Amino acid sequence: MSTPKVLLLTPPFTQLNTPYPATAYIKGFLNTLGVVSHQADLGIEVILKLFSAQGLTQLFDVLEKAEHDIELTENAFRVYHLRDEYIATIEPVISFLQNKNPTLAHSICDRAYLPEASRFKDVEDLDWAFGTMGTQDKARHLATLYLEDLGDFLQEAIDPHFGFSRYAERLGRTATHFDELLAELQKPDTLITVFLHELLEQKMGVLQPTTVCLSVPFPGNLFGALKCGQYLKKHYPDVKIVMGGGFCNTELRSLSDPRVFDYLDFVCLDDGEAPLRTLLEYLEEKRSLSSLKRTFARTDNQVVYYNGASEKDVAQRDTGTPDYSDLFLLDYLSVIEIVNPMHRLWSDGRWNKLTLAHGCYWGKCSFCDISLDYIKNYEPLTAALICDRIEEIIAKTQQNGFHFVDEAAPPALLRDVAIEIIRRKLTVVWWTNIRFEKNFTHDLSLLLKASGCIAMSGGLEVASDRLLAMMKKGVTVGQVARVADGFTQAGIMVHAYLMYGFPTQTAQETIDSLEMVRQLFENGVLQSGFWHRFA
Incomplete structure (x- = not known):
């Protein structure tokens, strides 16, 4: 062999x-x-091949050469009618979203450069989100809407399975x-x-x-x-x-x-x-x-x-340091789909992904399948080894942004990693997922911020102490609020995962949860949140 x-x-x-x-x-x-x-x-690679002048030309040619008429909605027909404008603008826009063509932002923000279809219909005054000087971010958002218009057309006219971050997901x-x-x-x-x-x-x-x-x-x-x-x-x-x-x-x-x-x-x-x-x-x-x-x-x-x-x-x-060689790291697209600060971290900019600990140190949540090996077998790395891998990845990728992709990053290990980052004088920008547990004190929040932490995401889930106890989350609403407030005061953005439809959850509890989350936002304790339907 x-x-x-x-x-x-x-x-x-x-x-x-x-x-x-x-x-x-x-x-x-x-x-x-x-x-x-x-x-x-x-x-x-498929996205870059498709969203190029040649790729769009082939896409529109498929329609023109179709053996039978394809019935298009008014919006899709508008995109088809503007096909020459899309073909002419696609490569400069892609280059802009790759951070290779920043001056194009001025033309994009003028709203006279990009062809526009239905994704732009609700775009009015964006100054509230981007300010009068946020030209790059505003342009990135508009360019993302432009791509989504093309994506809608592609899904309707060519391939119903298409989605920018999923294919035939259903x-x-x-x-x-x-x-x-x-x-x-x-x-x-x-x-x-x-x-x-x-x-x-x-x-x-x-x-x-x-x-x-x-x-x-x-x-x-x-x-x-x-x-x-x-x-x-x-x-x-x-x-x-x-x-x-x-x-x-x-x-x-x-x-x-x-x-x-x-x-x-x-x-x-x-x-x-x-x-x-x-x-x-x-x-x-x-x-x-x-x-x-x-x-x-x-x-x-x-x-x-x-x-x-x-x-x-x-x-x-013994698994070795993640190796990102061969990948086209400078060709990914930094997009801003919605005006949400945490959502931006998921979609804008390239992050080196690294795991601090295998599995989940808590391992009790009732809605999580804790029988799976990658959750139940908890095995943390040492802070020294983590920072060795951080330095190796920075040297290879020339990028110092990290997303620690743990199920729930342990506070004690985060403390040790933060101290080691500071001791080595590393410049690192990082964020991760946590449980809102009491060990995340205000002092620890300040330490994490000093090491480069910019955001934390965690599960508030239902904002109801009765349901949190049923879920075996090991936290209370009051505790979540205190921990989130500590992060916020330290300058760390906080995103809450929320759910509705949990078994036995009443309509009144759902309403109370909404009100609790509204108050947390109003008092500046949370900066971002997303509701998921329990399934």
Whole structure:
């Protein structure tokens, strides 16, 4: 068997502004094994190919050459009517959103440069959000609306599955069986999947991998992953295809349909390092199929779960530093979709993503599946190792913004990391997710701010002590308010995750929660919040 060469792919679509970190984590681990690997974010590459002068020309040509008339809404027809303006402006706008063409902001803000459709209908006075001097941010918001107009047109006229941060999400989210996905996979390719296949072919031709790993963190890139697998099975039948990621960990634990393996060879669950290592050893004929770790495969037309490996999972200290090489880090798009300060952190600017601790140190919330390995197995790193990795990533990417992507960052570890950042005199800008627990004192908030913390997000959930107790959150509304106020006074922005529709929650409790959150905003304790429906 030849020496393994691994290609790590993120299929369309996840984020516009920054790469999803899973492939960087796995590449960092493969570096420790001496395994040759490359990675690519096919999501951003498809977006850049599509939203170019040539890409839009092809898009509009699809309509003009259609064998039958396509009935368009008034809004979609407006976009089509303005197609020459979109083709002429798209590349300067993309360059602006990549922070490569900042002076274009003045033309965009004049409202005479960009063609406008329905996304602009509610845009009036933006000075309340951006001020009179916030030209760059205002232009970024308008340019985002311009892209969303094109996205709406694309979804209506060309490919109903399109979304900037998700592709065929409904198919993945509602997939209780494989029939609907299979039906969609057998339909003719759209312009998006044609572009996807062209980019995949380029990677395969240049890199010639023996194994392709598809990272599927969300329902919105499951279909893209299967389209990649479909292409590879047809054109590269000897290449082994592996799928893993958050979607697999939560939704495919009972995988039983053998037809899935017409598009894949293996599906791995939970932390990917040990399963991938055992799989590569199997492909090199160094271990048996039965001694794989947490891996589904098709054997005799039956789906079999192989978990006979004696090795434990790889300790977090031994997984290596996430490696972002190969990714087009300067080509991501900084967008401002809505005027919300925390939402901006998710969509504007590129963040190096790093984990402080594996799992959740609390591990009790009733709405969380604490049986999953990536939640129940808590394993913190040391502050020294975390800062070593921070310095290594800064040296490689030349960017010092970090999003610590923990389920809930532990206050004691955050304290130690903050002290170590300050001791090493590192310039770091960072944010993370927390529980609003009492150990986040005002003094600790000041320390975290001094180390570069700019924002915290955490679950207030229902703003009801009765329901918080039912959820086993381990916090009260009053405690959340005190902790959030401490962060705010230290100059750290606070975002609250909120939910409605929790079992036994009454209409009055929902109203009371709304009022409580309104008061927290009015008193400046919270700066951002988002309501999710409990499901």
